[in-house]
Amino acid sequence: MPSPSLPNSDRSASARTPGSGHRAASRLAAAAAVAVLPLTLAACTDNAAPSSSAGAAGPIQVTSTSDACKVSTASAKSGNLTFTVQNDGEQVTEFYLLAEDGLRILGEVENIGPGLTRNLVVTVPAGKYTTACKPGMEGDGIRAGFEVTESGSKPAVDGDLKALTDQGTAQYVAYVKDQTEQLLAGTRKFAEAYAAGDAATAKELYAATRMHWERIEPVAESFGDLDPKLDAREADLAEGEEWTGWHRAEKDLFPPAGFQALAAADRGKLAARLVADTEELAQRTRTVELTADKLGNGAKELLDEVATGKVTGEEEIWSHTDLWDFQANVDGARIAFENLKPVLEQKDPELAKSLDTKFAALQAELKTHARGDGFAYYNELSPEQVQRLAALVDSLGEPLSNLTAAVVL
């Protein structure tokens, strides 16, 4: 028997980036395989409260074998339905809930290994549907009719959710493009000053330019090979590995006592490499495909970055410009949230409101550390100030982690 305490829908890992290894490198890529199909059909869903209708009847049991797709009931009441799909066959299987036409997909759960059980949670309005198991993951599958009757709870759905989702995603794509362009322009200026030995200008440009990177970090990190080239910290390397990117320049510009400064030729090489790798990033970002779940997961990952790297002052151990990165990570998360907000307000207005409040509280605290165009250096903050920031990050991080599930349901 599957545990009823597994409410999440299945997330496939089939598109994880092979061999990627640096920090969040493959997380976004992993998210690429998440079934986002419900979103594209969102116009047909309602947002019945979980306590209403079929949810109370418990999960619907599906047993998939090589020649059968047994569904424990042929009907349910509208609302959030949980299908618990057990693979009793010998092949990998998947399960679909299709519209009556047998084409439109309301939800799917794929890559269920033999003997395993997966849950599909999907919001289903009243109507006629088709269930399908696909042992071997080929063909039309083993299909049957499925009817959903009106549960009585029928909250209004305003607007066209699909259009809202597409609009939000398009806005975020534009944001990523803009940030990438600014990053590239800034990196060129920084590299020029750094290569020329103009340390004062390079130091001034360092933190401000990196903000464009930090705002779109999960997208940048989805290119597993570029991230370590551009953003590896010294401790991230194994013995004998070449250290390139921002943090090598950081150590050279904000040197610890006894540090042997880089020779002019090495600076020139490092600067040229930084520009070339950033150009490659900009090139690849142009074709990156984003979906609502990637925005949601990306926002969560940005807060993870803040919690593990920025709050602790580990990101910028020489320059202590962690608060620039901190602000940029929060910016990126907030933009993703705001792009999804019109959809979230339809699906879970409480969560939207909570996130609004918590982003504002964290931003207000960050503002107290603003100095001119930038921020206080992290080593100037008192332990109490760091603790306040950490608490606000956690306070935001918890509800933010529910954003993806809320918008893709």
Next chain:
Amino acid sequence: MSGCPFGGGQDGVERDASQANPTAGRGVSRRGLLSFAGVGGAGALAGLAAGLWGRDAVFAAAPAEAPADDTVPFHGERQAGITTAAQDRLHMAAFDVITEDRDELIRLLKDWTAAAEAMTQGRETGESGAAGGSYDAPPQDTGEAMGLSAGKLTVTFGFGASLFEKDGKARFGLEGRRPDALIDLPHFPGDDLQAGRSGGDIIVQACADDPQVAVHAVRNLARLGFGKVRVRWSQLGFGRTASTSRAQQTPRNLFGFKDGTNNLKVEDADLLEDHVWAQAGTRPGEAWMQGGSYLVARRIRMHIEIWDRTSLGEQEALIGRTKAEGAPLSGGKEFTAPDFSIKGKDGAPLMGIDSHVRLAHADQNGGVRMLRRGYNYTDGSDGLGHLDAGLFFIAFVKDPRTHYVPMQMAMAKQDTLAVEYLKHTGSALAAVPPGTRPGGYIGEGLFS
């Protein structure tokens, strides 16, 4: 098996239970004392405290004991605490030797051997124990284990590289005795090791089913060592994350996943010989390690807060197993072998390329296995509102150069779980010598 104090040992099991003799030797039995106190009541306790009855009186009053199943034999071909069924609790401590006097070090090792033997057999340390000595002297045993079961206590000793040499100079006349396998571990990507949680001249692993018993053991050894050693670091583990016997269930780590499903087990005698027990080495000076093992300890902080915000699907993909059952994502049940070739919808393997199980699996590591014996830990807060919690990783291997370093290097580079959610904050490597015979002492082969 020449050079091995007992010969034989072909079954790989640490020692024959018939060697156990819990009441032999000197010292006060904790359970004997308890039953005596039970008979005599408060007056008897007061008498004991006043020193009116010596040790012999206590022994005379205590009923004869049958060998109890709450003790693990101390002496044997191998040290206990390696293939012993993993107990529930850990207290590990690292000591730095502050004397440079070889004889003093040997005396300490003898004292520690006697004390460890006594405590593992449920007895108190010293001749007069916790309450049987002079009223004017501090008790020899610290006393907090009085009345407690031995809790299957094992005390396992290992020697760190810094015992053999410091600043390039040999210590204690141990020129040429440092085994080649006792390397300085390399820096692994992402390591954030703290000096105060790493290294140490002598490592002591105390495991028991009762945390108070494990702490009592380390505390009393530390006390015996004052003036000769000082505690460098110490670590409590509150729950085992490995099973070392098929009779045990697979426990869960703080990510909520079963850990160590595919661990080496005491029943795998041939595999233990191949992967856990050290050989004589290539030089005569390192032959003393034959029949011992190498202990790798890594304090691995888990970012449990951000893990808890990660979707179930992502968690399972990172591990490569289902959360509830612990079955590999390629299908089956917990103990079904993972099938790394079986592919999902888009042609990518169901067991992700960067999944933890795949990267740690023997198939991906030249067939190399290890015996893991780690514990969950929490050490208060990190000061930022989070639990300082994670896994205190312990593994016993035949040779860390082949059986730990390559795998850990691959994981540190490619395992998204390790890169995103783990941080290594402490590290130690120790040469664990073979076991002792009654009358012998830990490390005797090294010092003879």
